[in-house]
Ligand SMILES: [Zn+2]
């Protein structure tokens with residue numbers, strides 16, 4: 001299973017400040033193989049164009065949504081992939097409400113939207129993947145929305161390896177009901193969010209995002225009890241521009257914890 005990071009930043013990055021060749025993070029989004037998109041964010045086509053892969057998203061068949069904050073969910077991106085294209089959109093009902101508000105009911109009705117419930121009784125089959133929708137510790141303006149973490153297992157077709165990915169942007173910690181599903185799974189790659197870095201100790205965002213201290217504590221606990229697969233690898237994403245120093249310094253800090261910070265365009269083989 002291949003994972004391409006299309007964006008690795010939090011909501012404080014400004015796409016207008018992008019300069020080719022300079023360090024930059026777009027809003028967080030990731031592509032599993034070439035057909036499953038995690039979060040239809042506003043910058044994914046910018047990534048495809050600027051990385052010289054204009055066709056990168058043309059095979060996307062399914063889109064899963066973590067939550068409808070504007071850095072993760074862009075109505076115009078959904079229109080391109082689901083109305084002009086034929087991708088299906090999976091997530092909380094808040095997605096369709098937002099599409100109706102912004103694009104209008106007529107265009108929203110053209111989106112193949114599939115509401116997903118939280119997967120406390122098992123995963124949903126979505127286009128060759130088993131996907132667990134799990135609650136994240138986060139909130140949007142729509143208080144009825146269940147914001148989500150995802151566990152994704154590649155199951156079908158030639159790529160049916162059974163390999164498993166955890167994707168957790170955005171969330172502070174992992175809520176108990178989600179942890180009880182994740183902890184016994186043979187997860188091969190964990191993408192943890194790290195909104196707050198060394199520039200933000202004791203930050204108020206600990207109630208909705210992770211800090212470096214929280215990441216360290218979670219990793220120690222994962223390793224102490226031997227959770228996940230034997231060769232599980234750890235990555236971070238969703239780094240805030242104003243709460244971190246540069247990527248090289250972050251990579252050095254995280255090296256000591258056995259974690260790799262993702263960057264835009266990083267591809268991992270899970
Ligand atoms: Zn975010």
Ligand SMILES: [Zn+2]
Pocket residue numbers: 067069138170
């Ligand atoms: Zn958010």
